[in-house]
């Protein structure tokens with residue numbers, strides 16, 4: 001196959017796009033930096049700032065960053081020649097329904113080539129015990145942006161749809177509003193899925209307020225909800241790029257997954273969404289580097305893939321040994337590569353903290369409910385790796401996530417951390433990066449994981465515990481090696497969903513993950529004292545309205 005020849009994505013990304021020719025998929029070579037730019041200074045400014053010795057080095061062809069301490073691309077002061085610490089750019093890429101076992105760097109038996117994610121892991125830190133606060137989309141997104149568990153809101157189970165009102169209270173601090181307050185440019189590019197407007201049913205003929213712009217994002221470009229949820233349209237800031245005036249029947253883009261029938265904007269094609277959003281993200285980085293080089297930026301980039309409908313672009317078809325799903329993960333990896341290349345050519349790599357994770361587990365593990373076929377049976381690929389369960393479940397396959405963080409000079413390269421963390425930790429960690437305290441009424445379930453990112457070993461866990469939550473609203477709490485589940489069954493997609501115990505049987509599940517990662521041996525009856533301790537801690541977290549112990 002010649003991917004360039006067959007690429008629809010390449011044709012449809014538009015004349016302004018700077019994303020790679022898909023024929024170079026997997027290529028690791030960063031493009032040349034824009035001529036004359038070095039750390040936001042043009043060549044003349046840079047030489048003036050660094051003095052004659054720098055001029056010689058630049059003329060000798062050495063990159064500007066090689067002159068600076070690793071990890072620091074600070075504003076240069078002529079008086080001392082030393083850089084001053086500069087706020088890092090922060091990019092948070094969150095795949096949709098990508099499993100713990102999909103990426104090669106997490107699963108040596110993965111059937112999916114993911115060279116860009118693997119490289120990010122080699123350049124940064126890979127967490128092995130990171131969790132989304134929920135096993136499904138909307139509540140995880142709420143938790144990422146607010147640092148607060150979503151079950152504290154009106155959303156006690158399930159997810160929103162494309163016509164739901166905005167879930168985040170407009171008075172609540174978000175990662176975006178916090179960073180904006182501290183001088184950042186802020187952008188959300190991708191799948192929103194947190195509700196738009198305040199009407200009971202969103203009216204796409206009216207400004208979509210409140211939405212991302214009201215919640216701290218200077219710029220938003222994306223889709224309202226999941227790729228299988230109507231209405232199918234792009235939104236820029238607070239209105240559709242084209243209104244969803246047409247209708248489409250339910251359909252599919254490949255052998256797996258489908259989209260619902262309903263409203264669609266003229267020209268909208270499911271298969272084009274990930275390339276389009278990638279183009280927008282790359283464009284944002286390029287534009288920001290050119291127009292606002294001295295201002296740090298935060299880009300929240302929630303991808304619509306590999307969520308169903310499984311809709312890989314032509315240029316990735318056949319690239320994996322795990323069918324259309326695997327190919328869609330390859331496309332996610334390509335997106336990661338496009339972002340890192342954009343950083344490199346703009347010489348932003350060294351001063352950017354980039355995180356790659358997923359919002360919940362993969363649904364593709366078994367022939368259960370919405371998973372239309374078994375990726376394991378067909379391809380021998382295990383999207384959940386060695387974990388039990390799939391998306392939506394309370395078992396770790398539902399919410400233990402790949403989590404890779406790179407920040408050159410700060411985060412030790414090729415490192416691994418087994419620190420127990422949660423995606424709600426982004427807010428407190430951003431505050432720590434800036435050296436700012438969070439107010440008590442923000443980030444109630446957010447812990448600062450910066451010490452772990454920097455490779456420090458404080459000797460005790462950063463988090464007191466993490467609370468897990470399934471699609472059906474089943475709770476679990478994790479502390480150390482112990483995981484307590486308040487209920488029987490998966491609480492999600494896997495069968496049994498909610499097993500009703502017979503008299504005398506355990507009413508919940510207790511696992512020791514240290515020697516039972518697959519959650520097979522229920523120790524509920526064996527350790528009643530642990531059951532009580534963790535039950536009490538969970539009740540305390542619910543009662544007091546927060547679980548954060550830092551600065552509270």
Ligand SMILES: [Ca+2]
Nearest residue numbers: 096097137359
């Ligand atoms: Ca998801």
